[in-house]
Amino acid sequence: MYYYLPSKMPLFLYLVFLVLGLHCAPLKSSEGKVTTCHSPQQNATLYKMSSINADFAFNLYRRFIVETPDRNIFFSPVSISAALAMLSLGAYSSTQTQILESLGFNLTDTPTAEIQQGFQHLICSLNFPKKELELQMGNALFIGKQLKPLAKFLDDVKSLFETEVFSIDFSNVSAAQQEINSHVEKQTKGNVVGLIQHLKPSTIMILVNYIHFKAQWANPFDPSKTEEGSSFLVDKTTMVHVPMMHQMEQYYHLVDTELNCTVLQMDYSRNALALFVLPKEGQMEWVEGAMSSKTLKKWNRLLQKGWIDLFVPKFSISASYELGTILLKMGIQDAFADNADFPGFTEDNGLKLSNAAHKSVLHVGEKGTEAVDVPGVRFLDQPEITLLHPIIQFDRSFLLLILEKSTRSILFLGKVVDPTEV
Structure with a gap:
């Protein structure tokens, strides 16, 4: 009843x-x-x-x-x-x-x-x-x-x-x-x-x-290379300190001269990827206003793989x-x-x-979206590299997208203004 x-x-x-x-x-x-x-x-x-x-x-x-x-x-x-x-x-x-x-x-x-x-x-x-x-x-x-x-x-x-x-x-x-x-x-x-x-x-x-x-990242970071207390610029007058992961590796990346930003693709081990978007200083609003499905398709077409010297904050x-x-x-x-x-x-x-x-x-850490030990992952000492590679350093506000590959779906979308803010 x-x-x-x-x-x-x-x-x-x-x-x-x-x-x-x-x-x-x-x-x-x-x-x-x-x-x-x-x-x-x-x-x-x-x-x-x-x-x-x-x-x-x-x-x-x-x-x-x-x-x-x-x-x-x-x-x-x-x-x-x-x-x-x-x-x-x-x-x-x-x-x-x-x-x-x-x-x-x-x-x-x-x-x-x-x-x-x-x-x-x-x-x-x-x-x-x-x-x-x-x-x-x-x-x-x-x-x-x-x-x-x-x-x-x-x-x-x-x-x-x-x-x-x-x-x-x-x-x-x-x-x-x-x-x-x-x-x-x-x-x-x-x-x-x-x-x-x-x-x-x-x-x-x-x-x-x-x-x-x-x-897990396709290319995990070596925790021993994470630099504690690195500077991150929140705004013109505010600076915070965060652990900064560091890696010399080959990644798909590009500089979008039209939107004044750098785009880095970090692949997960299977079926997913993260896009880190770093606008030039003062250009965040311009990039935010221009983001669309067409922008993603353009980036997918223009991304090219190459060696970079990468710095990414470890954050939640x-x-x-x-x-x-x-x-x-x-x-x-x-x-x-x-x-x-x-x-x-x-x-x-x-x-x-x-x-x-x-x-x-x-949570973003050395292994991926979870800071836990992963069995079987070993980090080899890198030889000294004399060649100079482009430096991409996420030390100010950036956009983050996580996508699933088979459906081309945006699982997560956000902006990191202050990586110490929980």
């Missing part, structure tokens, strides 16, 4: 995009979970989506600049895109249109069904087990036990977005918070505790989205965002209003989106 809330009582949906790039224990892909994904999917929509998702990522990044000027920025674009696409499953009319158009899709060129299928292929490809790369995107949907979710919606979120669905009693706020937080803590191997703190009894649905990423970066205001400014308005149209979720009326939260963390 289901209890239906009075139509005048506000019913809130919460989106919580929980994003992790932590030093977690390995996640075993698909273990103990029912999944419809058996092999990576490749189709034309997936490749078209990579450009659309990239442009959404940079548009969202520019919103974060306005919200948090002169601060570190870090988030997972692909995670936010997937969660919003999942929200659109239950939305109709202008509510759905606003969500998908804010993501960058032209619904005349790309029908809704094709978009949803594209995200299914994307999530399947990202979650498919890969050697030497731990990458797992997950979703969990907590639905108030008094609601009657539609069978089609439950089938779609499981098949398209590999989402676990749980029934929960939101009227018991403390118990509901504990249940959700316990699930998050378990999925993140204890690295995120107490995520939900201020739950409202009127909440009827919460979506938790997370992405776990851990990989994290950020938390309340996305409600930003999503409103990006055009997702009806979802937050009383006229929100979410009939695809349940037989109940009056659902609307209350808020969306996002948290991300990443």
Whole structure:
């Protein structure tokens, strides 16, 4: 038997995009979970989506600049895109249109069904087990036990977005918070505790989205060559000291004279790469304004491999965002209003989106995104090199992108203004 809330009582949906790039224990892909994904999917929509998702990522990044000027920025674009696409499953009319158009899709060129299928292929490809790369995107949907979710919606979120669905009693706020937080803590191997703190009894649905990423550099740094206390220029008057990793190695790199920046590609051992973008002094805003999917394609075409003398800080970066205001400014308005149209979720009326939260963390060290000992890695003494190589030194604010190769997805995007800020 289901209890239906009075139509005048506000019913809130919460989106919580929980994003992790932590030093977690390995996640075993698909273990103990029912999944419809058996092999990576490749189709034309997936490749078209990579450009659309990239442009959404940079548009969202520019919103974060306005919200948090002169601060570190870090988030997972692909995670936010997937969660919003999942929200659109239950939305109709202008509510759905606003969500998908804010993501960058032209619904005349790309029908809704094709978009949803594209995200299914994307999530399947990202979650498919890969050697030497731990990458797992997950979703969990907590639905108030008094609601009657539609069978089609439950089938779609499981098949398209590999989402676990749980029934929960939101009227018991403390118990509901504990249940959700316990699930998050378990999925993140204890690295995120107490995520939900201020739950409202009127909440009827919460979506938790997370992405776990851990990989080793193709060319790990020798810890003995890391220079402690190196200078890093935060702004014209502020200097901090950080451990600076050092390596003489061959990397793909370029100098973009049009955007006045240096681009360095650091490959992970498998299926992923990081782009470090160092604008010339005073040119950060120029580079930020020009970033787009076309920029990435240009860099991919122009990058050339060569010896460089490289200096990269060892750092951790994290950020938390309340996305409600930003999503409103990006055009997702009806979802937050009383006229929100979410009939695809349940037989109940009056659902609307209350808020969306996002948290991300990443650690960059000598071995990769995790500063742990790796068996079998040996560092040989380098002979003295008399040839002079270009020096690339990330000793001031720079941009950081982490991409998955097979889907061309931006897993993480950020700006390091102060590498000592945690």
